[in-house]
Every structure is written in structure tokens, then in C-alpha cells.
Amino acid sequence: MKFRTFLRHVRVGCSNIIRNGWMTVASVGAVTTTLILVAVFLALILNLNEMAKNIEDDVEIQTLIDHTANEKDVQNLGNQIEEINGVDTVFFSSNDDELNKLIEGMGEEGEAWKLLEQDNPLNHAFIVRAKNPQDTEKIADQIKEFDHVEKVVFGQDVVEQLFKFNNYARTIGVVLIVALVFTAIFLISNTIKITIMARSKEIGIMKLVGATNWFIRWPFFIEGMLHGILGSILPITLILVGYHYVEDAIAKQVSFNFVEVIPYSPFAWQLSLLILAIGAIIGIWGSVMSIRKFLKI
Amino acid sequence: MILMKDVYKTYANGVTALNGVNVKIEQGEFVYIVGPSGAGKSTFVKLMFREEKPSSGQIFINDINLSELKEKKIPYLRRNIGVVFQDFKLLPKLSVYENIAFALEVIEESPRNIRNRVMDVLEVVGLKNKARSIPDELSGGEQQRVSIARAIVNRPKIVIADEPTGNLDPETSLDILKTFESINDSGTTVIMATHSKAIVNRFKKRVIAIEDGVIARDEQRGEYGYEV
Numbered sequence: 001m002k003f004r005t006f007l008r009h010v011r012v013g014c015s016n017i018i019r020n021g022w023m024t025v026a027s028v029g030a031v032t033t034t035l036i037l038v039a040v041f042l043a044l045i046l047n048l049n050e051m052a053k054n055i056e057d058d059v060e061i062q063t064l065i066d067h068t069a070n071e072k073d074v075q076n077l078g079n080q081i082e083e084i085n086g087v088d089t090v091f092f093s094s095n096d097d098e099l100n101k102l103i104e105g106m107g108e109e110g111e112a113w114k115l116l117e118q119d120n121p122l123n124h125a126f127i128v129r130a131k132n133p134q135d136t137e138k139i140a141d142q143i144k145e146f147d148h149v150e151k152v153v154f155g156q157d158v159v160e161q162l163f164k165f166n167n168y169a170r171t172i173g174v175v176l177i178v179a180l181v182f183t184a185i186f187l188i189s190n191t192i193k194i195t196i197m198a199r200s201k202e203i204g205i206m207k208l209v210g211a212t213n214w215f216i217r218w219p220f221f222i223e224g225m226l227h228g229i230l231g232s233i234l235p236i237t238l239i240l241v242g243y244h245y246v247e248d249a250i251a252k253q254v255s256f257n258f259v260e261v262i263p264y265s266p267f268a269w270q271l272s273l274l275i276l277a278i279g280a281i282i283g284i285w286g287s288v289m290s291i292r293k294f295l296k297i
Numbered sequence: 298m299i300l301m302k303d304v305y306k307t308y309a310n311g312v313t314a315l316n317g318v319n320v321k322i323e324q325g326e327f328v329y330i331v332g333p334s335g336a337g338k339s340t341f342v343k344l345m346f347r348e349e350k351p352s353s354g355q356i357f358i359n360d361i362n363l364s365e366l367k368e369k370k371i372p373y374l375r376r377n378i379g380v381v382f383q384d385f386k387l388l389p390k391l392s393v394y395e396n397i398a399f400a401l402e403v404i405e406e407s408p409r410n411i412r413n414r415v416m417d418v419l420e421v422v423g424l425k426n427k428a429r430s431i432p433d434e435l436s437g438g439e440q441q442r443v444s445i446a447r448a449i450v451n452r453p454k455i456v457i458a459d460e461p462t463g464n465l466d467p468e469t470s471l472d473i474l475k476t477f478e479s480i481n482d483s484g485t486t487v488i489m490a491t492h493s494k495a496i497v498n499r500f501k502k503r504v505i506a507i508e509d510g511v512i513a514r515d516e517q518r519g520e521y522g523y524e525v
Contacts, residue, residue: 001405002405004405004407005402008402019390202388202389202390205386205387206388207371207372208348208380208382209399209403210400210403212372215372215403
């Protein structure tokens, strides 16, 4: 195909958008609705995923060392823990460090605990992180068996619940997105099918005058792609404006450090680009699927 | 050259349109196809540019065997045959100019050539002042002439016309016939299916009469031969 012929197809595709008036509006409307849903779900799922990852990364095993352990016992214990399969890092945290953490964590009320600085009742501890957060419980069970371990703390129930929830959320999210994209393709291919059916006579004429299938297809591709791109304008605007507010609102309302949305830049831009690409692809796919059977003359 | 050997055509609904047709038409001939309605004229014409396929038999157009022609090659066959349709088959949303230019865009002509040649054929068919009109704004005769202009604009070796004067008044019909004659003078084969006794008897050419799916008569400088 010569370049000027390609330009001709682009020109015809664009002018068809205008010539088809209401058909275009219907098609673009279908894309817009679906892309808004896809965008909202994508933003939700990606954020949930991010939060899940944050929580998982924060899971640590606090191994309290009993007061009878001398320096050598502590060192031995540290080595033993490091050798467990699946352990990523092991930090020693002295009882003073632990107290400081406690005081900082409590904010103003923590001042009261400062009285204890003279005679610290807390234990020394090892802070252990697993390479794979799901192994946390297994590792904790092994640590329990070692000498001089007074207690192992890792918020067992909470962690298990979270892992379960995260897995559900991810699976449901992926299924929903796939279903939405297929619904969108179906909607668009139907709309374009109606457009093409209305023009099946024209396609027949073009073929009788000697047009190849590709010559006929190209303007429809471009038209379909433009439907997708036009349909993504509103969803992208919503992302770029809306995500800003969501980010602000959540930062103000929620103070848990793990409930943190993905920062606006570059996330909102990446999401917009993704929505644009999905729009263009379903537009083209829709036109490909619907034009095939009209080309046999 | 057009050659048909033992061509049969039965449609899916059981109607037999052609029942063993043998014919040879040389390059540069002017041929009328005549016969009663439903005798098979339109089928005969449609077979030549592969709008229909024969049920059996062979058709050659300039040594191309249409029975062996691959689906993908059909557009290239059609580019060498200008077809004027009884119902015009103009693209309704395109202007007269764009309709004619389409036949040239398909063969990837340069924009300058397209402009020049479209203006030339518009001159030939006398529609230069209607270039920007859309088909709905034209009379039947004018639409027919647009269809003719599109058929001849890429200078095909063969022009096929199915009842090109069917919907036209006698005067316009004469104009159109003169257009075909001048195309024929330049060496193009013209094949014209028609019901017009006046034209066939006035402009004497080869006449092929089709009745009940077979060639009943094939005469040089023949008469129409039916009562109207």
C-alpha cells in the first residue's frame, strides 16, 4: 500500500465518523461507559494490590529473648534463626530500642512510658522477616522451638485473614476486568456491525468497482480505533481529575500507614495511557470482528 | 477477448438462468445482448465480471480462466472491466466527483492523475457542473451517466452495461449510446444488455439474443427482433 493510499484511508475513516453521526455517538458511548467501569475497577484493584503488598511487606516476627540469655546465647539464637529456610533478614533490637519504638508509637501518651527508661522491663528481641510473607507462620513455629525464646509475636490471626482477603481480592479483580473487557468488545462489535450492516450495500458496490478487501477494511479499522480513542477521552478526564480528589480524601481521612493510595504521578498517567490503549484495541477488534462476513461478494 | 464454453448457471433457488452458452467476443467489438425479460441476459453479463460464478463450463476474459481465478484476484479482474449497472450502484454518501474518483483510488492513482481524469470523463458525460452533487440530487439519466463515467475512467479494455438506458427517456438514451460508441471507437469492447428496440435497430451492431438460457440468434449488424 502506498503512503498516500494510507492517508486516503485515514481521511475516509475520519469523515465516516462525522457522516455516521448517531451511529458514532452510540459506539463512542458504549466505549465510554465500559472504559469508565474498567478504569474504576483497575484503579481499585491496583490500589488494593499495592496495599496488600505493603501489609505483606510489613509482616515481621518479633522474637522476644528471655532475660536469662547471656550475650553468647543471644548470638547463637541469632545464627540459628538466620539458618532457617525462607528467612530474609534478622535484626537485633535491644530492650532500649524496643522501648523507644513503644514510646514513639504511642505519641503523646508514650511520654508516660519514659519513666521506665531507668529500669527497662522489656526483653531484647530479634525482628525477623520472611522472604515470602506467606511463610511467616511456618518460620515462627520453628523459632518457638529454640532455647531462650520467651515468646514469638506476629499477629497470627490478622496476618492469615489478610492473606486470604488479598488472594480473593486479586482473583475477583482479574476476573471482573477480563469480563468487562469482553463485554466492551461485544458491545462495540455489535455497534459497528449495525454500522456496517447499514453500509453493506456500499461495501458490495466498492467490491464490484474493484476494491480489494484491505482497501475496504482500512477505513473501518481507523473508524473503530477512533471510536475507541474518542470513547476514552471522558474516562481519562475522570481519572486525571478524580484520582487527585480520591488521593487527597484518603490521605485526610485514614491514618493507618498501610492504607496508602498509589501516588498520583505517574500512576494516573500510566492508567490513562492504559485506558487509551484498551479503548483503541477494543475499537479495532470490534471492527475486525464485525466486518469479516460482509466482504464475501 | 471473451470466451464462454458450455456455460450453465443454476441459482440456489433452483432457477436455471443459462443452459449451455458458447460465445466468443473479440477485442474492440460492440455487442448488444437482447432477449425477453428473465431470459438470462443479466446472468450472462454478471458472469463476466464474476459477480456470479457459473455452475459449470468455462469463461475466459483476456486469457484469464475465471473458474480458476482466486478470490483474492477478483478485484484485479474487475479493474479491467468497467461495469455500468442498471441500478447505477453509486455510493450514496459520496459526491459525483468522489464516486468516479473511487475507481481510481482503488488502483492507487496519484491525486493529480485522479483529478485530471475525473474532470475529463465528467466532460465526456456532460456533468462537469454537477461534480459536487450527491447522487440523490441527480435525475436518473444523470446518475446513469455518473455510473458510465466511473466505468470508463480507468480506461478498461472491456465495458459492460446492463440495461444502461432502461430508465431513461429516448433523447438521453441516444446521448448515452453515442458515449458508448466513442468509447468503442477507441478500441474498447462494449457489451450492452438492452431492451431498447429503437437503439438496436438504429445503431446496427452485433446482436446476441438469449432465450430460455441459450443463444437463439447471433448476427453481425442484427435487428432487435422482438415486438415491444
